[in-house]
Amino acid sequence: MLTTRKFQFCLLLVGIILVLFTTIPGCDKNKKTTVINPNGDSELALLMREMTDYMVLQKINVAGGKEPGKYPLHFSAIHAAQPTDPEVRDDVFTGFADHFINKLKEFNGATPENRQDAYKQLVQSCAGCHQQICPGPLAKINKLY
Numbered sequence: 001m002l003t004t005r006k007f008q009f010c011l012l013l014v015g016i017i018l019v020l021f022t023t024i025p026g027c028d029k030n031k032k033t034t035v036i037n038p039n040g041d042s043e044l045a046l047l048m049r050e051m052t053d054y055m056v057l058q059k060i061n062v063a064g065g066k067e068p069g070k071y072p073l074h075f076s077a078i079h080a081a082q083p084t085d086p087e088v089r090d091d092v093f094t095g096f097a098d099h100f101i102n103k104l105k106e107f108n109g110a111t112p113e114n115r116q117d118a119y120k121q122l123v124q125s126c127a128g129c130h131q132q133i134c135p136g137p138l139a140k141i142n143k144l145y
């Protein structure tokens with residue numbers, strides 16, 4: 001009796017995991033960032049592109065020993081911006097988004113000696129969320145290191 005219940009519980013868990021994975025494909029549609037989405041790009045996708053441009057610039061700044069410049073306040077919209085797939089915005093997403101904003105603040109407040117390391121941690125915070133939620137853009141993100 002007990003083992004049957006345990007078995008049923010395992011089946012239920014497997015079921016939940018499968019459902020979680022099959023709700024993610026909305027994100028995979030954005031794998032090819034050069035293709036224009038026929039349904040229009042989501043707010044989050046547009047913000048992500050802006051974040052990527054920012055990182056490309058900061059990589060150059062860090063290499064040249066320059067200051068990061070103005071703090072990108074509007075990146076905090078990562079929490080509220082509409083994703084292509086509304087299911088994406090769950091607690092896991094929010095946790096990674098908080099972590100990203102913390103690392104962004106650390107990078108902007110870093111001393112010249114710590115800036116390189118803070119930048120690396122910032123890229124890691126992008127990659128962390130993408131590994132869990134949206135692996136498509138990882139190749140692009142890895143080039144930011």
Ligand code: HEC
Nearest residue numbers: 030033042044045048051052083084096097100126129137
């Ligand atoms: C909290 C999770 C999270 C963090 C942190 C995050 N991303 Fe994303 N990113 C996403 C999700 C989800 C999408 C899919 C957006 C959509 O389709 O609406 C996305 C999409 C993208 C895309 C594809 C955009 C397009 O053109 O469709 C790129 C590139 C990207 N992110 C780069 C980055 C970079 C660079 C960082 C760090 C500066 C970063 N991301 C941080 C979750 C995250």
